[in-house]
Amino acid sequence: MFDIVHINLEECISMPGGTQRSTTPRDLAVDPDAWPHATVLGHPQARVVQALARALGARLEEQGLSLRQAATLTGVNRQAIVNLLSGI
Numbered sequence: 001m002f003d004i005v006h007i008n009l010e011e012c013i014s015m016p017g018g019t020q021r022s023t024t025p026r027d028l029a030v031d032p033d034a035w036p037h038a039t040v041l042g043h044p045q046a047r048v049v050q051a052l053a054r055a056l057g058a059r060l061e062e063q064g065l066s067l068r069q070a071a072t073l074t075g076v077n078r079q080a081i082v083n084l085l086s087g088i
Contacts, residue, residue, distance in 0.1 A: 025049040026087025035087045053085050
C-alpha cells in the first residue's frame with residue numbers, strides 16, 4: 001500500500017496497488033469519454049492518475065513518440081502506458 005500526501009500536507013490517502021479496482025479512474029470522471037480531459041470531482045486518487053495521463057500524453061505528442069517507442073526508451077511495459085493513458 002502506498003500513501004499519497006496532498007501537496008499542502010493536510011491530506012493523506014492510502015491507495016492499494018494493482019489493477020483490481022472496483023472502479024477505474026476513468027469511470028470516476030463526469031464524462032469518461034473525455035478522459036483525460038474530463039472533470040473528476042471528489043476522487044483525489046483519480047485526479048492523480050488523470051494528471052499523469054495528461055502529462056504523459058502531452059510529452060509523447062511533443063516528442064512524436066509512439067507507445068512502442070516510449071516503452072522501449074523508458075523500460076516501461078507498453079500495456080502499462082496504454083492503461084495509464086486510458087485511465088484504467
